[in-house]
Amino acid sequence: MKSVNFVDVKDESAIFDGQGWDALIVVTHTLKGIPVDEVRLFAEHAASVDNRVGQSTCLLLAPGLAGGKLIIAPVLQVDDDYQDVRIYSDAAKAGINMAQASGALKPILMVIEANDERFQLADNVSALACAQALWQPLEKREAGKVPESIVEIGLFTSNKRGHKLSAIEAGRQLARDLCGTEPERMSAIRFSYYCQAAFEGSAIGIEVIDNIDLLIHDYPLLSAVARASFAVPRHHPRVVKLEYCGEGEITRTFLFAGKGVIYDTGGADIKVAGGMAGMSRDKGGAAAVAGLMKTLSLLQPKGIRVIAQLGLVRNSIGSDAFVTDEIVTSHADCRVRIGNTDAEGRLVLADLLSHLRIQAKSAPHPQLYSVATLTGHVVRCYGGYTAMVENSVAKHAKVGVHIQQQAQKWGEPIERSSLRREDFNKIIDPSGAADVLSSNNGPSAITARGHQYPAAFLLKASGLFDHGLHADLPLPFTHIDIAGSAVEGHPHYGSPTAAPVVSLINYILEG
Known part of the structure; x- marks a missing residue:
């Protein structure tokens, strides 16, 4: 089709x-x-x-x-x-x-x-x-x-308007296929193949990192999540790098990290009481970012560069699974104590963002984003809506305000949440042995500020915290949680929506 x-x-x-x-x-x-x-x-x-x-x-x-x-x-x-x-x-x-x-x-x-x-x-x-x-x-x-x-x-x-809408829909179709397909047909490896086919001969550059040793070295948090899957070759992780560079002088740079957890069992903190149903859709963030890149490849706007990294892993259960209490050092040299293996998405994103942070340092007017089906709390808080949590730099630049305005006009409404000091208090390791604690040991849906404080973790674990409003190089970062909006209809098996592709592409195009 x-x-x-x-x-x-x-x-x-x-x-x-x-x-x-x-x-x-x-x-x-x-x-x-x-x-x-x-x-x-x-x-x-x-x-x-x-x-x-x-x-x-x-x-x-x-x-x-x-x-x-x-x-x-x-x-x-x-x-x-x-x-x-x-x-x-x-x-x-x-x-x-x-x-x-x-x-x-x-x-x-x-x-x-x-x-x-x-x-x-x-x-x-x-x-x-x-x-x-x-x-x-x-x-x-x-x-x-x-x-x-x-x-x-x-x-x-x-x-x-036919050409623009056709391009948007081509991106959404790719995003829906990637998000909505079962975890064997759309394993990390086959997800990467699907992307390679989608971008063949297009304006998008693509690189797939498939070497396990390289992944362990360069993406240590992501690899911890994927560790139990190493014993099954068809479940091996991948990082997909995508890049679009428009014609002319580059005046703006957008950098996206997409969470692609192909299947989330919860790991050692296994999901119970039927909680695993629908967890093949935990790759909706990576899917949406891929869809955004597909639309860009067709519209080819001038003067912008868009860089994306998709972290594709299976959070498997096994004798080599990572466990709560473990301390893993991130790519940004932040020592992370694992608080709950079912809070795996933020680990995947933190390493991706660390790599993007380095690229952002030399990029013209960069903006960084993470897109993820991250928390049950955002669903408890906002129902079927996307939520954004901004760092101080993005908030000062009104990034969220402008995205929200586009989202409202295009029928993809987004809520804005604030990042507060309590969110950083939640990620303090009580033992002092690690730099940060990834999460508490309870479900996010019943945790106060359960969708806000993961953004604090992402800032610390990725090194972006050091690029705040008063730093020598401020970097705007916006975390986008689509756990409530990635699917419509049946909560487990409804149709993927490709949110927030429409909002993001129009924000990027409108400047």
Whole structure:
């Protein structure tokens, strides 16, 4: 299954039968706002004889229109102050699902935006929502169990946006495949192969570190997590390095660390009471970063450089597993006491960030990020939303504010959390034997400030703490926790969302 391609449709004649399109989906808060007279009159007549039209998603037989099918997907509650542009997403998903069920393969999407700043990008958001609804799992596709599906959507628009949305969706498709696929089909090794295939011949440079001795030396915390997997060759860890360098003078540099825990058993602190179900999605951070790079490879913006490292490991159980109380020295020469082996993601990220920190020192206007399905606490705190935790430098530069603004407009809302002194107190090793303690020994979901204090650990264990607001070289760092937003629907096996690809790419493009 290819990612959905969006095509700009500017000629009104395309919505009529005989132009190659086979359905018209109208996403609107009012039938009166439909800009094409024939379509508006048809919809209003249908509403006069059926009260459901304009109140619930309906398919109308419409001779003369594309494929003879007119689908009205109403947008409700536009006057509710607490709603946002996702009400358009909801309507668009209902509309595209009905089109797919009717047998349509090439529908046109027409979106009528309410006159409200909240809905300024409703047409873009609706298009991406359609693609999200159409995604099918990689395993199902490879088994040949997916019937012919919609792979092209016409966008009835006066703007040139099809190329950008197609590029965003190609990145999201890659991210969903990497995140949502089971841990043998998408092991660390096969994850790296999938990335190599995705970026072959593209503007993205890729390097895969597969030598175990080199990983142990250069990524000691990551290798501690992976240690029990060394006995099983197909479960060996990988670090994937990706780089995009745009044309012209580089004025901004973005550096991303992606958590790719292929399967998280919890290690020696094993997950219990069914807690392991869905843990193949603990690679959502690395998946999202890979998806972001895919979109960059297609849009190829000028003047920016984007560097990414993906840490791919399996947190296995075995006689050689790392254990609580162990002290491991990070790449940044920080001595870390392991507090809980189920807090493995921050260990993986810390080594990646240490390497990125070194690269950031000589980069023009660098910004560093970690992206991870990191804590149950962020779900307890914010439900299905992404959360950001910034260091003092990023907060001063309002990095989170600007990302949040893009996220809100594009229907991928993000919450901002603050990093406080208590968060650093939590990572003090009471024994004094180590520089930091990685975590407490309880689940993050029941730990006070359970999604904030891991950012304090990342700063200390990666060496970024020494690049604060008053340092000779301040480095902005933002930790992005997507544990609540990486999947929608079923908590274990729902569809991956590819969050926060849409927010990040638009933040990067907008400058």
